[in-house]
Amino acid sequence: MITDEPAIWTQGLRKSYPGRGAALDGIDLAVPAGTVHGLLGPNGAGKTTTVRILATLASFDSGQAWVAGRNVARDRAGVRARIGIAGQYAAVDGVLSGRQNLEMFARLYRMRAREARARADELLERFDLVEAAGRPVRGYSGGMRRRLDLAVSLIRSPRVLFLDEPTTGLDPRSRLEVWDAVRELADSGTTVLLTTQYLEEADRLCSRITMVDRGRVVAEGTPAELKSSVGGRDLDEAFLLITEGA
Amino acid sequence: MTVSIDGGMTETVHGSRITWAMVDTWVVAKRHLLHLVHRPDELLGTLMIPVMAVAMFGFVFGEAFGVAMDVPGAEYREFLLPGLFALTMAFGIGNTTISVAEDVRGGVLDRMRSLPMSPVAVLAGRALADVILAVVELSILLALGTLFGWQAHLGLGGVIAALGLLVLLRMAFSWVGILLGLLVSGPEAAMKYFALVFPLAMVADTIVPTDLMPGWLALPAEWNPLSSTVIATRELFGNTAGPATTWVGEHALTMAVLWPVAIIAVCLPLAMARLRRLGR
Ligand SMILES: Nc1ncnc2c1ncn2[C@@H]1O[C@H](COP(=O)(O)OP(=O)(O)OP(=O)(O)O)[C@@H](O)[C@H]1O
Ligand SMILES: [Mg+2]
Numbered sequence: 001m002i003t004d005e006p007a008i009w010t011q012g013l014r015k016s017y018p019g020r021g022a023a024l025d026g027i028d029l030a031v032p033a034g035t036v037h038g039l040l041g042p043n044g045a046g047k048t049t050t051v052r053i054l055a056t057l058a059s060f061d062s063g064q065a066w067v068a069g070r071n072v073a074r075d076r077a078g079v080r081a082r083i084g085i086a087g088q089y090a091a092v093d094g095v096l097s098g099r100q101n102l103e104m105f106a107r108l109y110r111m112r113a114r115e116a117r118a119r120a121d122e123l124l125e126r127f128d129l130v131e132a133a134g135r136p137v138r139g140y141s142g143g144m145r146r147r148l149d150l151a152v153s154l155i156r157s158p159r160v161l162f163l164d165e166p167t168t169g170l171d172p173r174s175r176l177e178v179w180d181a182v183r184e185l186a187d188s189g190t191t192v193l194l195t196t197q198y199l200e201e202a203d204r205l206c207s208r209i210t211m212v213d214r215g216r217v218v219a220e221g222t223p224a225e226l227k228s229s230v231g232g233r234d235l236d237e238a239f240l241l242i243t244e245g246a
Numbered sequence: 247m248t249v250s251i252d253g254g255m256t257e258t259v260h261g262s263r264i265t266w267a268m269v270d271t272w273v274v275a276k277r278h279l280l281h282l283v284h285r286p287d288e289l290l291g292t293l294m295i296p297v298m299a300v301a302m303f304g305f306v307f308g309e310a311f312g313v314a315m316d317v318p319g320a321e322y323r324e325f326l327l328p329g330l331f332a333l334t335m336a337f338g339i340g341n342t343t344i345s346v347a348e349d350v351r352g353g354v355l356d357r358m359r360s361l362p363m364s365p366v367a368v369l370a371g372r373a374l375a376d377v378i379l380a381v382v383e384l385s386i387l388l389a390l391g392t393l394f395g396w397q398a399h400l401g402l403g404g405v406i407a408a409l410g411l412l413v414l415l416r417m418a419f420s421w422v423g424i425l426l427g428l429l430v431s432g433p434e435a436a437m438k439y440f441a442l443v444f445p446l447a448m449v450a451d452t453i454v455p456t457d458l459m460p461g462w463l464a465l466p467a468e469w470n471p472l473s474s475t476v477i478a479t480r481e482l483f484g485n486t487a488g489p490a491t492t493w494v495g496e497h498a499l500t501m502a503v504l505w506p507v508a509i510i511a512v513c514l515p516l517a518m519a520r521l522r523r524l525g526r
Contacts, residue, residue, distance in 0.1 A: 017526075055360050058525035081362040091353030095281045107273040108363040110266070136284060152357070 005069065007033040007160050007191035008054060012063035014215075015049060023049045025215035026063070031208075033159075036182060036192040038206035040199070042243055046215040047195040051162045054193070055085045068159045068191075084153030087164030087195070091149070094138040098129050098148050101137060102155065109156045123151040127181070143174030150181060161185060163194045167201060179205060199235040213243045267364035274358075274371020278345065279378065292341060292379070296334040296387050303330065303453055304394060314458060317486070320395060325486050327387075327396045328408070328479040329452035332472045334383055335416040336447040339423040342376055343436040346427025350524065359525070369517055373420040380416035384409055399484030408482035411502045415475045418506035421513035428520040451476045457491070468494045471509065474501035 008031035015024040024046045031037040039047045052058040054067050056076045065072035068082040092101045099120050106116035124133045127147040132140060137148060146166065153161060163182070167175040182205055186192055196202055202209055203223045211219040211226070219226055219242045223235055230241040282289040303311075304323045312322035346369075349355040358368045388405075398405045430436045449459075449466055451473035456464045467473060477498035480486075494501055 052525065056525075057356055057359055077362055080360060083360065085357070085360050091357055093277065093354055094352065095284050096277065100277075100280060104273060104277055105357070105361070108270060108358065108361050110362065 005033075006030045006066075007035075007068055008037070008193055009066045010050075010054070010064060013050070013053065013060055013065055014062045015053065015058070015060045022215050024053075024060070026217075027212065027215070028217055029210060031191060031193060033191050034186065034189045035207045036186045036194060036205050038202035038209040039193060039195040039212065040202055040209055040239060041212040041218075044214075045212045045243075047212060048164055049215075050212070051085070051087070051164045051193065051195060054079075055083055055162050056080055057085075081156075082159045083162065084156070084158035084160075085162045085164075086146075086149045086153040087162070087166050092137055092145070092152055095136055097134050097136055098140070098144075099124060099133040101148060102152060105152050106155050111155075119155055123154065127151045128177075143170050143177075146170060146174065146178065147181075150178065154185070158190065160191045160193070163192060165195055165197060168197060175201070199239055203235045211239065211242055218242050263364065267367050267370070270364045270367030271370040271374050274367055275374035275378065276371075278372055278375035281345075282379070292338075293383060293386060295337050296330060296383055297390060299330050299333060300327070300387065300390055300394065307453075311454065315455065321486055323394060324396055325455075325480070326453065327391045327394075328483055328485055329450075329476050331384060331387055331412050331479065332415060332450075332476045333447045333452045334387060335380060335412055335419055335475075336443055336472060338376060338380065338383075338416055339419045339426070339443055339446075340436075340440045342372060342420050342423025343427040343430065343439070344433050346372060346424050347430050347433040347436045350428065351432050355521075355524070359521070365521065366514075366518060369424050369514075369521060372424055373417055376420035376423075377413055377417050380413050381409075384412060396485075398482075400482065404482040404484065408479040411475050411478055411482070414503070414506045415471065418471070418509035418513075421510050421517060425513045425517040425520065428517055428524070446470070447472065468492050471501075471505035474498050474505055478502035 008029055010027055010029045013024050013027040013029075014022060016022045027046070027050055029037075029050075039050060041047055049058065053060045054065060054072060056072060056079050060073070067079045070078035070082065072079055093104070096104065102120035102123055103113075103116045106119050107113065111119060124130050127150065129144060129148060129151070132144055137145060140148065150163075150166065166182070167178050170178065179201070182192055182194070192205075194202070194205065206223065208220070208222055209226055210217055219229065219238075221229065226238045226242070227235060230238045303326055308322050308326065309319040311326075312319040315322060315325075317325070346355075355368065359365070398408075426439070427436060430439065448454075449463060450456075450470035451467060456467040456473065459467055474494060474497075477495055478501075481498065
């Protein structure tokens with residue numbers, strides 16, 4: 001159910017890796033439920049680090065983080081029961097078939113065996129993987145693999161979905177398919193936090209965008225606001241101007 | 247903050263934590279066993295080690311060792327087989343370490359860490375798969391040994407107890423492998439460290455009795471966890487063994503239980519701590 005509180009909320013999120021400077025130097029985020037929110041920034045800006053922290057995969061040094069109404073630092077299990085994650089890091093098993101992957105992860109999401117099988121069928125159908133279902137994932141194309149990854153992250157219909165560069169390396173057609181899936185999810189009420197290198201992707205999918213650079217938020221707003229804030233014509237220009245000026 | 251009433255699964259799921267940990271462990275174990283079904287050549291390769299060991303040590307070195315020990319070759323093989331059973335358990339560490347290191351690298355472990363599953367099951371699934379695989383390996387070795395004239399002399403009870411000890415040892419080594427897999431930088435490193443399993447497997451009462459070793463080697467060999475299991479299983483099988491002269495030898499049965507339990511008691515919590523720290 002959708003409440004007024006943001007589905008993702010952080011304040012002053014900081015993290016440094018031993019022997020390095022701060023990877024995150026005070027990130028504030030507020031993502032309303034049921035929206036697609038973009039996290040943009042140059043390489044090394046801290047996008048993946050942010051996603052990993054919010055998905056309970058990494059710890060943070062200070063600040064606050066809430067996901068789906070749960071405190072990320074204190075209620076990891078509660079967060080984990082409500083999120084899905086796909087992208088740069090969390091992966092599927094390359095040796096198992098697509099169906100075996102879905103069934104295994106469904107079981108680990110605490111579904112009964114029969115329920116898991118039914119859910120696997122449903123997701124294979126939805127992501128156009130029925131024909132490849134029995135083949136080892138190693139033999140999948142990049143696009144098929146990404147679709148399977150997405151399918152796995154949707155097994156339990158998460159309230160909040162983290163997508164870390166979900167379309168990097170995909171051909172235009174596969175990219176469009178992922179975009180459609182993301183829109184569909186947002187329409188059905190899922191909150192999506194998406195990182196991407198493609199500004200067109202952010203422009204088309206995201207209702208709001210947070211730009212980060214060197215672990216700090218450098219701009220926040222709707223795609224239109226960001227464009228007009230620098231008087232630029234498109235998001236590429238805005239991106240370059242904002243991250244350079246930071 | 248308002249608490250949302252979406253019936254999140256953590257609350258609605260019934261059954262105790264322990265029950266769920268066991269279910270999750272089985273699901274993860276099944277994954278590792280399915281790997282072997284998908285890659286039968288790997289299973290074959292794994293089974294090759296004990297088979298080759300029986301053939302090499304039993305027949306190539308067997309006569310010579312028999313001479314050194316002043317017993318006929320057949321009697322040496324009687325002495326040898328329990329040693330090879332335990333040695334096979336030790337060699338399993340390699341596969342465990344590599345597979346865990348691959349899961350760290352490939353991101354499967356991260357995926358599992360993001361699930362509302364039992365954290366210990368992420369790792370315990372591997373240990374369970376190893377134990378199941380050990381039972382298969384031991385069955386093959388028993389059959390092979392019997393073919394070569396090896397015998398258990400003290401009945402079924404002794405055989406079952408001995409197999410239990412061997413499987414327990416494998417479980418302990420599995421946790422060693424899991425811990426190492428979480429510590430190494432990647433599967434390549436795991437493969438390079440594999441040579442370390444040789445002293446573990448051989449500086450023990452496995453192939454050569456410790457009293458034939460130089461003194462400085464005999465001491466670590468006696469205290470090697472493998473030795474306790476080997477001596478204890480030799481007793482349980484009723485296989486030839488010299489009279490126990492050392493403290494460890496006299497308490498082999500106790501030590502064969504204590505060692506693995508102690509190893510698990512150390513490695514399991516360390517591995518869990520390491521798993522939690524992976525995200526740092
Ligand atoms: N495990 C780690 N150990 C040490 N430093 C790290 C680690 N992970 C990330 N960093 C550092 O933290 C900073 C932020 O990295 P992060 O991966 O979050 O960036 P990103 O915005 O996702 O970049 P990209 O666009 O390249 O994916 C970088 O300076 C990176 O070098
Ligand atoms: Mg990244």
